[in-house]
Amino acid sequence: MAERVASVTAHTITLPRETPYLGALRPGEEVNARGYIVRKGNRTVYPTVDRSVVLRIETTGGAVGWGETYGIVAPGTVLALVEDLLGPFVVGRDPLDAAVIHDDLYDLMRVRGYTGGFYLDALAAIDIALWDLAGKLAGLPLVKLLGGQRRERIPAYVSGLPERTRAARADLAAHWQEKGFSSFKFAAPVADDGLATEMATLRERLGADARIACDMHWAHTAEEAIRLIRAMEPHDLWFAEAPVHTEDLAGLARVAAQVSTTIAAGEEWRTVFDLVPRVERRACGIIQPEMGHTGVTEFMRIGGYAEAHHLKVIPHATIGIGLFLAASLHASAALAAVDCHEFQHSIFEPNRRLLTGDMDCADGFYTLPTAPGLGVEPSSEALDLLRS
Structure with missing residues (x-):
């Protein structure tokens, strides 16, 4: 049986x-x-x-x-x-x-x-x-059940620069650049001197070849977002994430139509049904599914729909102890449209002790865990925390 x-x-x-x-x-x-x-x-x-x-x-x-x-x-x-x-x-x-x-x-x-x-x-x-x-x-390994493994390593971008000042944030980005990372994203809510100034500082420090994105955290009207993105564009903005309130589909489409920068969205979505109306409005060019919200089944449906409409997929960071990060990496390795994957270094590095397995992020790339299933399991310390 x-x-x-x-x-x-x-x-x-x-x-x-x-x-x-x-x-x-x-x-x-x-x-x-x-x-x-x-x-x-x-x-x-x-x-x-x-x-x-x-x-x-x-x-x-x-x-x-x-x-x-x-x-x-x-x-x-x-x-x-x-x-x-x-x-x-x-x-x-x-x-x-x-x-x-x-x-x-x-x-x-x-x-x-x-x-x-x-x-x-x-x-x-x-x-x-x-x-x-x-x-x-x-x-x-999970990736083999999702259609097969298209890549051994997944490019990673450094997300979040949790330092107090703009200069310190640029220093932190440069630290990760020295470790082999070439793609970065800063968070608008803590860019205290303004987005264009933050962008200019990072560009000057990281050089012309670095990819630099801005997470705008759903905080703006369409008109505000257009103005802010246009001010960052002279510094070669990679993508602008979540520029308007998540329920403002028309505003998102308006921003996408009025700026030259690619718009990214999708961290907060749960199913492919969230993606469909955005695609119909041509409201974004980068899709950011979050495994902790979607699970594997909907993540793959979102990825497949994005591929069918010639959109890039750059999954969200998957913040946690690492179990759903592992699932996200397996799914990302199976999808042709995946361009990069977010790397939340301030969570991944201190919390990696909570998992067993060979999942890693180094030299600008994630490597998938290789054991069956997710390839990772809670460590003895994590199991103790679950029992406490």
Whole structure:
């Protein structure tokens, strides 16, 4: 008899940080009683710790698959969705039916409007764990189940320069350039001297050959974004990410039509259905799926749709302990349209001890883990944190 899912459990891992994500607090930013801050530059909430939801699926034969999704804010919401709703519908299913199970779980709440947010984050963790199990049961790395491996290494760009001053941020970028990285992205909410000035400083420090992008964090109207992007363009802007509010499809299309820089979007999307209307409006040229939001099934659907419409795919960073980063690298290696992959060095480097396996990012490239499934597993320290 084929193996069946016997149990689905989820836990939160919390890790302290010396400096909050995106760098030190700016004037007017304060930590509240729950450990959250709101960045003034984009009005978005962040924790002062690293936090992730890790999911474990075990089969009747004792095989274990690992998944992961965002636990940045209100992680108990994801835990409740897994434990009370989604998990029981996965128990008893064939772990090799990952995409089928994904669609069945998606349909459970479709008519209630849950086509995004926490519900699909929880679903993403289950989907990743099932694909991990499928690879382990087949004795193959995940990429081999996704159509085959197109590349051994994936170009990586350094994302985020969490230093206090513009000069220090340029120094940090130059540090990574010396390590072999040639592509970079800075965050607009902490570019205190203005985007054009930040861009000019980085260009002067990194030279003409470096690729430099700007993450605009959904903070602008279309008219504001057009003005800001045009001011950066004389310094050879690589791409402008998330220039307008995520719900402003018309504004995104307007920006794309009015600037010469390629527009990137998609970090916050959960399914291919988020991509379709943007493609119809020709609103972006770079697609940025985030494995922690999409899971493997929707990530591949988004990537395939992007390929069919001749768009580039540059996946988002996959912030976590590294489980869904591994899934993202496998999927990226299987997609022809992938041009590069975000590298969140301020999270990857200090937290890599939480995984076993040979996943790495060095000399400007990611290398995929090679063991079956995701190729990585929680380390003994991570397992202790899951049990605590």
